[in-house]
Amino acid sequence: MSDFKLNIRDDMMDFLDEDSNDSAKKTWKIAVIDDDESVHDATKLALRNSTFKGNGLEFVSAYSAVEGFELLKSNPDCAVTLLDVVMETPTAGLDLVERIRSELNMHNIQIILRTGQPGYAPEEEVIEKYEINDYKTKNELTHSKLFASIASAIRAYSHLIALEESKEGLRNVIDAASNLIKERSIHEFANGVLRQISALFSISTQGIFCVSQNPGRGLQEMISKEGNSYTVVATSSKYAYLYGKALDQIKDEREIDIVMQAILDKSSHFEDHHTAIYLSTPACWEGVIVLDGRFELNDVQKELLQVFCQNVSLGLENAKFFSHLNRAAYFDNLTGLYSRSGFIFNVGTYYRHCKQNASLFIVDIDYFHDIIEGLGYEFGNRVLVAVATALTQSFSEYDMVARLHSDVFAILVSDNRRSLKEIGKILSKPIYVDGSSYRLGFTIGASEIDAGEELFDGESLLRQAEIALKIAKEQTRGAGMKFSSKFEEHNRKRLNLLGDVRHGLVSSEFFLNIQPKVSMNTGDVVGYEALLRWRHPEKGLISPGEFIPIAEKSGLSFDLDLHVFRLVLQFLRDYPDVAKPISINVSANSLHQADFIDGIKEILNEIPTDINKLQLEITENTLIRSDAAIRHLTELREFGFTICLDDFGAGYCSLGYLLKLPVDVIKIDRAFVRNITADVESLHVLKGMLAICMELKKEVVVEGVETLDQVKLLTDLGVEIAQGFYYFVPLLPSELVEKAL
The missing domain is CATH 3.20.20.450 (EAL domain)
Known part of the structure; x- marks a missing residue:
């Protein structure tokens, strides 16, 4: 099961429900604007019983440019308008085109100009300026010619509408992506993808969306493939009871069976009652989108879905790694100790337990680079882990041990419980690596602060110990040096x-x-x-x-x-x-x-x-x-x-x-x-x-x-x-x- 909590909102489940039981066919609305009533009748007669993509044609009429403007204003879903050029005035049709584009802001509607004057056609710049899609004479009212023009126009209109709806769905994804660092936005992102699929392919159906690997643990999980469960991250209301569940927790569901089959085969499955679209990304994420009914995809659609899945995968990866990066910011990945940032962030908590004072010791392994050069980085890492283990075992839970960087460790102890000499004695003990014992040399820098100081500054304490370490490495390598104010005076003189x-x-x-x-x-x-x-x-x-x-x-x-x-x-x-x-x-x-x-x-x-x-x-x-x-x-x-x-x-x-x-x-x-x-x-x-x-x-x-x-x-x-x-x-x-x- 995933490590994040799921908050289900009803409005997140309704986006695919609209018209899910509506069996009525869609019609393409055609506006005929012409001052000759016979043209209206001839057009309807020529296109009677015509269908395009399985949908019929619906006609609305206006008999002047003024009426035409009001007609389109009240029918913004018109796909095509057959528009007479000459009506109240010789340029009434062209004037109306300009108002359609500029005032009504209808840029998707396809405009076919018609004129009763053979041989007359507007100039190319006029066609370009007014976004005119086609031009015909009124004697071209035969079924075949008129249908060809209408079909071409509807096809262009449907593509524009699909693109516009796709943009809207994409905006949902982008809006959600800006908050992907928050766990809750994972589900908004996935819901945005389902909306986008619905808009792109003009479908209205129930669906669920599943992805591999829960967002929670870190990079090692990705590499090892452990915890590779599949979680339902978005659903329509029909499948709301599956929302947030891992697939291995769901039993006796045909939809889940087809998901698992798609994952196993690493390919999409198309059945009579369900469609499972399999998607994968370069980042090793797999996704399955399940839709009710059979839904065939062409190559372009599959490619689009692939892109969508990559977006979702990246978003989920961001959330997955959030907690991992949050830990990485404060803990050393190799040893599990506090990192430098973790030390600075948490040192105040340890300091508050001090009654007399707090002593900080910065420990540097002498000539560690020689170990790396002679025995390799892997052995060097094992040495660092062994040192970290030895330090952790040598100090109590009230002490703080951190790995600042490379081969440098920090130890914070309270109330004079450890002197510089005692720290050196602890470090002189052998460590064990791969079953063999080794004795390492260490140089130590120390600083101290009295308990109860109102303005405790962990970074200042750390800086002082590091100054002492630097001078110890220059003057008494293999031993230790306690910070003195004269050191800072020397640095001040240098500055x-x-x-x-x-x-x-x-x-x-x-x-x-x-x-x-x-x-x-x-x-x-x-x-x-x-x-x-x-x-x-x-x-x-x-x-x-x-x-x-x-x-x-x-x-x-x-x-x-x-x-x-x-x-x-x-x-x-x-x-x-x-x-x-x-x-x-x-x-x-x-x-x-x-x-x-x-x-x-x-x-x-x-x-x-x-x-x-x-x-x-x-x-x-x-x-x-x-x-x-x-x-x-x-x-x-x-x-x-x-x-x-x-x-x-x-x-x-x-x-x-x-x-x-x-x-x-x-x-x-x-x-x-x-x-x-x-x-x-x-x-x-x-x-x-x-x-x-x-x-x-x-x-x-x-x-x-x-x-x-x-x-x-x-x-x-x-x-x-x-x-x-x-x-x-x-x-x-x-x-x-x-x-x-």
């Missing part, structure tokens, strides 16, 4: 510094230092590197090591990079005699921004510069993130920039990846130069790197050259260009110009 960076960009507090690159053979300057510096109005010079990481984490590096680019172009504009190329560093975030290239081009348009004077330096770590970086580099290179790979060897690029990079210059990181005069292994590594670069025919720049011994050794190794304090410290642009470097 303040971020605000200062934003202000500094606007206030032009950032400036350039330029460090020359030198030919090791001649000692001449062969190029430069632009370095960004910041002079804070109150704090003085701030190291790039402080503000660059903050800018990268906050997304401000994009603005900083474009700012540096602009400063370099302004420097070259102000000092046109500087002819050697200057390189500009580009951060990882900027290179992965789609509009970074457009930003560079925009500045170039604003400050025209010889692009041969510009080089872009990209760190190796930048490139490893995605192939999009390579595409952007290729575009920049094709635009004319020289591309330098900075810090080569210090990042994560494989040699194979290096072959894909569109770089012209490779800069070897200072870490490989620092010990080459004292460490033979460092020297061997450097030799290998130089050999690779030279074989790839890349220009090489060695960074961090600080001593004469390094210079001599690098010169012997064939290095041509170096950069470092041995030659030049970073200089202000004015100093560079003064020294004519």
Whole structure:
């Protein structure tokens, strides 16, 4: 049986009852509007005893345009009107057509103009303007010709009416669909479908509608096919006693037998007394519509019903998954513990049971990614379930355990019952996965709040514990850290510094230092590197090591990079005699921004510069993130920039990846130069790197050259260009110009 309650309303059962016992045949109403009475008689005579689609013809008459307007006004169900063109006036018929369409708003009625003037016919634009459906002369009053026109007109009229009724039924479905998230609207939706079927196929009969799988439980039920019962979700009044019941609860009903047969055969069944229309959807829903009597469907009708069933299935699926999603919002699907949202939503309830205080512990499994990489995600999931089980068993019902995300758990305990050390001891116990025991490492962040605080904030408590966890992972991995107000002060300083960076960009507090690159053979300057510096109005010079990481984490590096680019172009504009190329560093975030290239081009348009004077330096770590970086580099290179790979060897690029990079210059990181005069292994590594670069025919720049011994050794190794304090410290642009470097 379904998990939802059914509220039956009488008006929901009556929609198929109208005229259910009416055996009278329908007639097609024809309006004859003509000032010649003999035309009326001739028309009725020519069409006497005629039928179309099993229904007879009914005639109503008017003898002028004025009478015709009133006639149609009082007979809005007229299917066709035979209308004389010339009556009171030469254009009386056409004038009436315009009033029919505009004033009476009768757009379905088919209008056949007739005239007694052979050879006269209205212009095409008149026919189009007045929506005239046919034109005949009065001498075409033979049975065959007149019937052909009438039959064609009635056919068009019936199609328009069916379409209009279908739209009305569809509106019912759409209106119900807007509330499908509510259980009660499931039945309104299904009733709308039955109404639509009735309108589309002009039937008036009793019926029921059944679908597979009750809306209640979640996705796993769909996958496992458990609880795959069929429920009656809409009926006419005759079958009201079946409404809301599962088919396996209904006995000795011929209608149910035909439903089950259709489901078993997965096809429609047409019997003398019942029709069962089988429908299925890509979402694995099955539906059966049962109608009294035999009801044949053509291919188009079957296709329409298929679409209807898909709408119903989607609506029922929405309701079915509502409770599932409601649970998913607050509970972790893997472990069954509270999720992060569930923790925040319910933590207040647990807090109210505290008498002294509440302690929150955030637990992170150390190096869990290594478990995933080594043993796979499935094993990792079993580890998480085992940890969740161990935590649940170690704490009481008055404690709260949640899985916040990935391998991070939260434990809320009250009244100093557990200390940080005790939590660590509990976590040090082995867990059991697939019958084997494992000992895991954990890092813990803790926060605490006194009981009785009026403004309890679960999110704030959680944030404090997460801050403590972050610092513990950085400083004391494998142990624990309790939150301190100084942690928030540190974060506050970082945020303040971020605000200062934003202000500094606007206030032009950032400036350039330029460090020359030198030919090791001649000692001449062969190029430069632009370095960004910041002079804070109150704090003085701030190291790039402080503000660059903050800018990268906050997304401000994009603005900083474009700012540096602009400063370099302004420097070259102000000092046109500087002819050697200057390189500009580009951060990882900027290179992965789609509009970074457009930003560079925009500045170039604003400050025209010889692009041969510009080089872009990209760190190796930048490139490893995605192939999009390579595409952007290729575009920049094709635009004319020289591309330098900075810090080569210090990042994560494989040699194979290096072959894909569109770089012209490779800069070897200072870490490989620092010990080459004292460490033979460092020297061997450097030799290998130089050999690779030279074989790839890349220009090489060695960074961090600080001593004469390094210079001599690098010169012997064939290095041509170096950069470092041995030659030049970073200089202000004015100093560079003064020294004519």
